[in-house]
Amino acid sequence: MQTHLAAALGSVVLTAGTLLGAPAASAQVADYPVTPYAPILVGNTWTTGTITWYNRSVVVTGTHKSVSAAGPEYCRRTWAYTYNAAGEKLGSAGSASSDTACGTSKNFSFQVPADVPGGAALVRVCLDDGNLKDLLCRPYRRP
Template sequence: MKTHFAAALGSVVLTAGTLLGAPAAGAQTDASLPTTFNVPVGNTWTKGTVTWFARSVEVVGTHKSVSAAGDAYCRRTWAYTYDSHDNKIGSAGSASSDTACGNTKSYRFTVPADVYGGATFVRVCLDDGNYKDLLCSPRLQR
């Protein structure tokens, strides 16, 4: 009888240890595979990747402007994170120093998604130099 009890107790302890040591469902501590995007507007564009983290996303890429005739012709990239109920939870954009005016510039920025499970989807937008969204990507899903 003691052998069966010890075996059963050992099995319960092993199962509990496995469950307690496992991350919670939906929790993500490491980056997931990047999602690519391409948002063209005429001869200008923004393209790159979104990498998903537990409570943020990283946006990395390049954007192109064909004219330096003023802010309306410059290009920036902006992104928005959303939760599973389509509520916007964060936004951020490329730095002013990364603004493309008659050239192509690279950018890298992080967008907050500070809710349990992080962002459900992201939209990446090509903006002009006045921060006006010209065109946004369809939903980029995790």
């Protein structure tokens, strides 16, 4: 009987210790900071959204707007580039062709690789035309 009681008590102590030592769920959210980026404006067109910083990539999510569908040079896409702390480019990616805004607004979300320990130190977000020409870019540092 004492053996079973000791085993049961030991099990309760181990379970309590495990639960008390477990990190809170909100601690995981803090590991992946989110940086809003202000509208990047070119004439009446823009992109705005957020950058979520992960350990080996970033996710850029937002909306971009085009006021004309007169041709690819009037359409808008969002593109981003990741860099390490030394300023070396790690990767690039952008909104998909289906997310291209031509005379409208479109939502987008895409992942940009940053395959180094700790992830990207800086992201450069760009408003592009439909031909993928960078029109205006802004840098954002990891918080």
